[in-house]
Amino acid sequence: MNERKLKVMEAAHSLFVKKGYAATSVQDILEKSSISKGTFYNYFPSKSELLMSIFDKINHETNKRRTEVLAGRPVHDKEVFIEQIKVKMEVNKENNLFVLFQGVFVSDDAELKKFVKQHHFNELCWTQRRLIEVFNDDVRPYSADLAITLYGVVQNTVHFLVAAEERVELDAIIRYALRRVETSVNDVIQTKDMLLDSRILERLQPEFALNREKKKSALMQKIGVMQESAGDEQRELLSFLQDELRSAAPRCRVIEAVLEGVAENKDLKALINGFLHE
Amino acid sequence: MNERKLKVMEAAHSLFVKKGYAATSVQDILEKSSISKGTFYNYFPSKSELLMSIFDKINHETNKRRTEVLAGRPVHDKEVFIEQIKVKMEVNKENNLFVLFQGVFVSDDAELKKFVKQHHFNELCWTQRRLIEVFNDDVRPYSADLAITLYGVVQNTVHFLVAAEERVELDAIIRYALRRVETSVNDVIQTKDMLLDSRILERLQPEFALNREKKKSALMQKIGVMQESAGDEQRELLSFLQDELRSAAPRCRVIEAVLEGVAENKDLKALINGFLHE
């Protein structure tokens, strides 16, 4: 991306964090980034499109950090899950997103609203998938409820503490929420207590991401299962496959080659082909 | 209050609900309520002060309805608690407060922000007090955590469903959240799992309301306990006392008179005196 454009985004970002979206005028951004109005509207069709670009950038970095956290560790590792949630909340806090997101809802900008809404759905859907990965498949029917519960408790607690100007101990908060959810897991499975259809979140996903993420999840689970009953060198191969498949641009040839070294790879091969080639 | 001023508030209210706070201009309000700009700024110092007046009015009505729900029923009745939460959420939904409250945070108006924040704290504090009343005093050390959890789950679920344009079954949501909290109650008491100091919410209350609400709560609990081990006519007297003390302007003479008919009334008399006469 244009280096100049990036400079504008950074200037705007810091101003939004400091003063909030509405209180930051385009004029402020022009002065801070030393460009002219004409150039600004060359780069961004509007102030709200600029904000969306910034959201996109932040989100991209968040996802990258989340992937790094998971690298080389099993998907059912609770500590990984905790760290991944923490990544998001840290980013939210650093970027004052609690306030920024809210600022969006007041604007009349329908696109912007839709954008932020979709973001929220995606996060819930991610949480749901991870819950199924961390606990096991028994939790699936209740996973939408639990995702909303987990997200709600963490979000609400952080939000409250920020508003109250108290110290925010992210780690403690996330662990607390997860302990409550863990109890709820047993609870809802035993009593078959369900509020929302577990597929409600998938339905709200854009089609493409939905299929892709579903396949990815199935793959990771499959590999996870295989890892458990595998020897050391087999586990290394499987672990490598997980990492490679998770990356933004998986190297197909490498994966195919490694796949040859994996025992009982018929099902796996089919799944991976389905994932890699649409 | 001035009938004309009320008309303006109603016009503004409906516009805010329909179009949102930011998207409604003062001009719109003037046209809808057929007054002039001069009159508007006679009534309200600013657009945001108008919004606060509306919030105040809504809140007042909410509290009134909540009091009515409780009338003649014991404070530990779970159904009462559910209905009371429902009142708030219904009001929020009817008045589109999810959007309105958010709209506030974008404005640069520090007063308005503080106002909404305090509102949120008050609601959490109310939830906390009610949790102690509904479950019992053992829950007190964990009551702030549980209040935030309960509020977080309900709020988040409703908010999600509204965003997803799905049906919102308030009753089912609240009952679900309360079942989760109920399990959590046993859980945290057993494991002594505490996140936040239970007094954190009280500390955020304005001094006056704090003391008053504390005394009120103690009174209600005391009366509740007495009711359990009382005969029918005694229970009727105690029930009346609860209602009267809960009202906006308790009639002191009536209370004193009724108090004479209550057995073992020394402690109760002291508490009521403390409550009524500051």
Add this chain to the structure above:
DNA sequence: TTCAATTTGGACTAGCAGTCTAAAAATAGA
């Protein structure tokens, strides 16, 4: 040097919240 793309600064539009004023209208008191 030439040519095309980019950048510039500022004029401009339309709309916003809020202020102010002089005149009109409503209200109350005698």
Add this chain to the structure above:
DNA sequence: TCTATTTTTAGACTGCTAGTCCAAATTGAA
């Protein structure tokens, strides 16, 4: 009914906003 006071009115006005437009200046590459 007349008078004095208060309230209401319409609109001009300030200073701000986002976004459009354009001729002129600058830049980079061939």
